[in-house]
Structures are given as C-alpha cells and as structure tokens.
Amino acid sequence: MGNVSTTSDDILACARSLIVAGGYNGFSYADIADVVGIRKASIHHHFPSKVDLVRTLVARYREEAEAGMANLELQVSDPLEQLQDYAGYWEVCIADASAPFCICALLASELPVLPEEVGLEVRAHFRSLSAWLTSVLERGARLGRFQLMGTPRAEAEAFMATVHGAMLSARAYGDPKIFAVVTRPLLERLAPRSLQIQS
Amino acid sequence: MGNVSTTSDDILACARSLIVAGGYNGFSYADIADVVGIRKASIHHHFPSKVDLVRTLVARYREEAEAGMANLELQVSDPLEQLQDYAGYWEVCIADASAPFCICALLASELPVLPEEVGLEVRAHFRSLSAWLTSVLERGARLGRFQLMGTPRAEAEAFMATVHGAMLSARAYGDPKIFAVVTRPLLERLAPRSLQIQS
DNA sequence: CGCTACCTACCTTCTGGTAGGATGGCAGTC
DNA sequence: GACTGCCATCCTACCAGAAGGTAGGTAGCG
Numbered sequence: 001m002g003n004v005s006t007t008s009d010d011i012l013a014c015a016r017s018l019i020v021a022g023g024y025n026g027f028s029y030a031d032i033a034d035v036v037g038i039r040k041a042s043i044h045h046h047f048p049s050k051v052d053l054v055r056t057l058v059a060r061y062r063e064e065a066e067a068g069m070a071n072l073e074l075q076v077s078d079p080l081e082q083l084q085d086y087a088g089y090w091e092v093c094i095a096d097a098s099a100p101f102c103i104c105a106l107l108a109s110e111l112p113v114l115p116e117e118v119g120l121e122v123r124a125h126f127r128s129l130s131a132w133l134t135s136v137l138e139r140g141a142r143l144g145r146f147q148l149m150g151t152p153r154a155e156a157e158a159f160m161a162t163v164h165g166a167m168l169s170a171r172a173y174g175d176p177k178i179f180a181v182v183t184r185p186l187l188e189r190l191a192p193r194s195l196q197i198q199s
Numbered sequence: 200m201g202n203v204s205t206t207s208d209d210i211l212a213c214a215r216s217l218i219v220a221g222g223y224n225g226f227s228y229a230d231i232a233d234v235v236g237i238r239k240a241s242i243h244h245h246f247p248s249k250v251d252l253v254r255t256l257v258a259r260y261r262e263e264a265e266a267g268m269a270n271l272e273l274q275v276s277d278p279l280e281q282l283q284d285y286a287g288y289w290e291v292c293i294a295d296a297s298a299p300f301c302i303c304a305l306l307a308s309e310l311p312v313l314p315e316e317v318g319l320e321v322r323a324h325f326r327s328l329s330a331w332l333t334s335v336l337e338r339g340a341r342l343g344r345f346q347l348m349g350t351p352r353a354e355a356e357a358f359m360a361t362v363h364g365a366m367l368s369a370r371a372y373g374d375p376k377i378f379a380v381v382t383r384p385l386l387e388r389l390a391p392r393s394l395q396i397q398s
Numbered sequence: 399c400g401c402t403a404c405c406t407a408c409c410t411t412c413t414g415g416t417a418g419g420a421t422g423g424c425a426g427t428c
Numbered sequence: 429g430a431c432t433g434c435c436a437t438c439c440t441a442c443c444a445g446a447a448g449g450t451a452g453g454t455a456g457c458g
Contacts, residue, residue, distance in 0.1 A: 158381045247449090412446085426433090
C-alpha cells in the first residue's frame with residue numbers, strides 16, 4: 001500500500017491549499033514551485049496548463065467527496081447521523097485549519113471569471129452534493145426521522161447554502177467556532193427533539 | 200440633486216461589478232480602463248493604488264449597507280418585514296443580475312490573500328450586518344413576532360450565513376430562483392404561521 | 399498662477415507557457 | 429551482462445504579455 005507521494009500529488013495538494021486560501025487567480029505556478037521545491041517549468045510537465053491543473057484538482061476533489069458520501073451511505077444508517085457526520089467533517093477541517101473551505105464553494109464565488117472547464121466541474125459538485133442531501137432528507141422524512149417544512153429538495157438546498165455560508169462566516173470572523181454555532185441548530189431543527197440522539 | 204457621475208464614481212462602479220464577477224484578483228486596472236474609457240494611468244490619479252481603490256469601494260459599500268439598514272429601521276416597523284425587505288433586496292439584485300453578489304461576502308472568501316486594509320473593511324461589514332440582524336431578531340422575539348430556537352445572535356449568524364450561501368448557490372446553478380427557494384422558508388420559519396403577513 | 403484631470407511613455411515584476419537539453423531508469427535483445 | 433533506444437522527469441533559459449505603478453507633460457478652468 002505504499003503511497004509514496006509522487007510529485008504530481010504534491011503539486012495537486014499544494015495547489016489545493018493555495019486555492020483554499022485565495023481562489024483561482026490567487027496563486028501562480030511560481031507559488032507552487034516554491035513550496036514543492038521544483039522549477040516552474042517542471043509543473044508544466046505534469047499539468048500542461050493551469051486549467052489542466054485546476055480541472056484535475058477539482059475532479060479529484062469531487063471523486064473524494066463522492067466517495068465520502070458513498071461511505072456515509074454504507075457506514076451510517078441513520079439519516080440524521082449522516083448529516084451530523086457531514087457537518088462534523090467540515091467542523092474538524094475548519095477547526096484544525098487543515099482545509100478550512102470547500103474548494104468548490106470557493107471557486108463557485110468566482111464562477112463568472114473561471115475557465116469554462118473548471119466551472120463545469122464546480123457546478124457538477126453542487127448538483128451532486130445537493131442530490132445526495134436531497135436523498136438523505138427524503139429518506140429521513142420517510143422514516144419519520146425528520147420533520148421537513150418544505151420539499152426534501154428545498155431543504156437540501158437550504159442545508160447546503162447554510163453550510164457554505166457558515167464556512168464564509170468562520171473565515172470572516174477568523175473564528176472556527178462560528179461554523180458549529182450555525183450548523184448545529186440546523187441539524188437540531190431537522191429532527192424532532194424527542195428523536196434526537198446525542199453522539 | 201444632479202449627481203452627474205464623476206469619473207471617480209464611474210471607476211468605483213466599474214470596479215464593483217468586476218469584483219462581483221471575480222473578486223480582488225479577478226480584475227486589473229486595464230480592465231477598468233477599457234470599460235470606463237480612460238487610460239490606465241488616469242485611474243492612478245483617482246486611486247493611487249489598487250488597495251486604495253478597493254478599500255474606498257468597500258468602505259462606500261459599507262456606508263450604503265449601513266444606510267439601508269438605518270432606512271429599514273425608520274421605514275419599516277415590523278421585524279419580519281425588515282428581514283423580508285432585506286432578503287427581497289438581494290432577490291431583486293440577483294434576479295436582474297445588476298449586482299448578483301454581496302462584495303463583502305465575495306471578498307471574505309479570499310480573505311487570506313486580501314490586503315490587510317481591505318480585509319479589515321470586509322470583516323467590519325460582517326460584524327455590522329450581524330449586529331443589525333441580531334437586533335432585529337431580538338426585538339422581534341421580544342414583541343412575540345418571532346419564535347427563535349436559539350439566541351438572537353445565533354439565529355442572526357445562521358440567517359446571514361444562509362443568505363450568503365444562497366447567493367453562492369444561485370451563482371453555481373446559474374439560476375436566480377434558487378435564492379428565493381432558500382431564503383423564503385428561512386423567513387417563514389422565524390415567524391409563527393398565524394402571524395404571517397403576505398406582502 | 400495653480401489645480402484637476404487626463405494623457406503618452408516607460409519601468410519592473412510577475413504571469414502562464416515554450417524550447418531544448420541533461421539525467422536516469424527500464425525494456426528489449428544480442 | 430552489455431548495449432541500445434525510449435520515455436519520464438526535471439532542468440536552464442527564454443518569451444510575450446499583463447500586472448501595478450511612475451515620470452513628466454498638456455489642456456482647461458477658476
């Protein structure tokens with residue numbers, strides 16, 4: 001299982017953290033070269049253009065997200081717990097500053113100036129995340145686990161929007177705790193109190 | 200009252216729409232020069248540096264926002280209506296694509312790479328908006344107009360985050376309607392149904 | 399006269415990207 | 429095992445254009 005971190009992986013990881021910090025136009029090949037300890041031109045060997053790099057990066061991010069959702073479907077049966085785990089994942093990422101922002105959420109804010117190929121990947125993530133949340137909420141409602149005020153789809157969009165907004169607020173305030181302040185009540189509201197299980 | 204649009208105002212207006220589209224690093228003096236019909240160097244006469252330009256821009260934006268909140272305090276007595284008007288303002292901006300994003304929300308996403316002076320203005324907007332929303336929710340709760348599940352502060356943060364996230368989703372889906380889909384139920388949930396007034 | 403607004407011309411640094419060469423490992427084959 | 433060709437990786441050196449910004453000048457106006 002030796003995953004010995006290839007250069008190309010290093011480049012992707014570095015680019016990811018740079019994008020999390022400042023978006024598509026917030027970093028350059030020179031920045032990556034400095035961090036990875038390689039020459040600028042060598043990056044072009046792995047990723048001919050910046051668009052190639054970022055498209056690959058977002059595609060991989062999407063795969064990971066997709067895998068994460070699939071994993072929650074397999075490992076966790078309770079819909080409320082699935083949402084708690086999803087929110088909890090980000091809570092940790094933000095708290096330890098390891099990846100304090102969803103790169104697709106960040107890139108979406110720059111969508112109008114994004115290369116089209118990158119934009120397509122970003123939009124696809126929104127659709128896929130929304131679809132999963134919708135299915136979780138729909139199942140939770142069917143099981144009587146959730147008390148929805150609108151359609152599962154509408155609640156899913158609201159949930160996603162609130163999580164993204166909470167990331168933004170945590171960044172604006174420079175305070176990771178604000179993420180939980182916003183998302184915790186979101187989960188509490190979905191499930192009737194009598195059915196709550198503290199994890 | 201003849202506000203005959205000075206060049207400096209044109210520059211600010213142009214920069215604003217460029218920032219709305221792509222953030223701080225998403226535009227250049229050359230872009231502004233093209234649109235305003237002026238030479239690059241002439242922009243430096245009005246705003247010596249890019250930081251000056253954007254700081255001024257955000258400061259003015261904050262003044263407008265502050266004025267908008269003050270106006271809602273004067274013109275609208277009902278707390279629910281105040282929030283409806285606030286959300287409705289953005290609903291229109293997004294629908295007609297005149298300014299489909301709050302520049303402070305957008306800039307906040309790039310905070311780590313923003314010049315410090317700009318970052319300070321952006322953070323200040325978050326604090327001021329949050330404070331106003333808190334006061335509205337607090338008053339609404341006192342008047343029995345709102346049924347809050349958490350503290351006014353926590354509900355205010357959740358409200359703000361959801362509005363920001365809804366802007367992001369509207370952009371990601373390329374569909375203005377999603378903003379209302381997310382924010383309308385947000386308002387409906389705050390006020391007990393018996394007290395709702397359809398505007 | 400002095401000031402504002404704008405200009406042309408220029409500078410430096412950074413940008414993404416290219417050309418072409420050195421190194422080194424790995425297959426094939428004699 | 430030695431020789432050979434090939435390919436992946438990384439390099440130096442370079443490029444054109446865009447970035448933000450400066451120097452210095454001109455036109456108009458109170």
